[in-house]
Amino acid sequence: MRDTRWHQERSPWFVNGRPVxxxxxxxxxGDHGWSAKYNGWIRYGSxxxxxxxxxxxxxxxAEPHEILVLTPFRAQRALIRAMFKHDSLRAVRISTVHRAQGTECSIVVFDPVNAGGTFLNCDDGKRLINVALSRAKAHAAVVVNRTDLNNRWLREMHARARERWHTASDFAKPFRVGMPAS
Structure with missing residues (x-):
């Protein structure tokens, strides 16, 4: 409670005078699928x-050391690493959730890839989601599709987040990125 640095690292970031x-x-x-190239589940859209x-x-x-990208699947980690080979993206850490246990970072971006499937819809899946999101000191961004929200834990978090933070003033805007044309 007395550690000011600990509290500072976990306090919300402010953009345009508002907390994120x-x-x-x-x-x-978008949809996930099996990739022969990466030998596992990937989701190119996410x-x-x-x-x-x-x-x-x-x-x-943010700086590269303040961001951690997590996914439960090695194939998705490989896909994202291949996409991050340019410029400052190279310095951002990308890991599977299992390998990130014990790691913390200011911002965690979590891509569950297939949260609606059986792998993340059991007690072990709940723990894996908890590990992923609890790596974030200040902010977590979760990339999902409608099928992922069949996962009861993500669906509940999504509902609470929308209820609390998705307002007319749109506090989430800095993290709602525009997508380049494909």
Whole structure:
């Protein structure tokens, strides 16, 4: 309680004089699929959103060491790493949730890829989601699609986040990135 540095690292960031919500959802992720190239589950649409979000953060609000990108699937981690080979994106850490245990970062971007599937819809999945989101000191951004919100834990967090922070003044705007044309 007396550690001012600990509190400072976990306090909300302010953009244009307003606090950014601690947890934000971007629900434009698209569909997941099996990739022979990456030998696992990937979701190209969410990887593009993660890339755009991190690029926006690096250009305006954060340094590479303040951002951690997490996903439960090695194939998605490989896809995102391939997309992050340019400029300052190279310096951003990208990891699976399992390897990130014990790590903390100011901003965590979590891409569950297939949260509606059986892998993340059991007690172990709940723990994995908890590990992913609890790595964030100040803010977590979760990239989902409608199927991911079939996951009861993500659905509940999404509902609470929308109820609390999605207002007419749109506090989430700095994290709601525009997507380049494909």
């Amino acid at each position: 919500p601690p947890i934000l959802f971007d629900d434009r992720a 990887a593009k959103i993660v890339q755009a979000l991190v690029s926006e953060l690096l250009g305006s609000y």
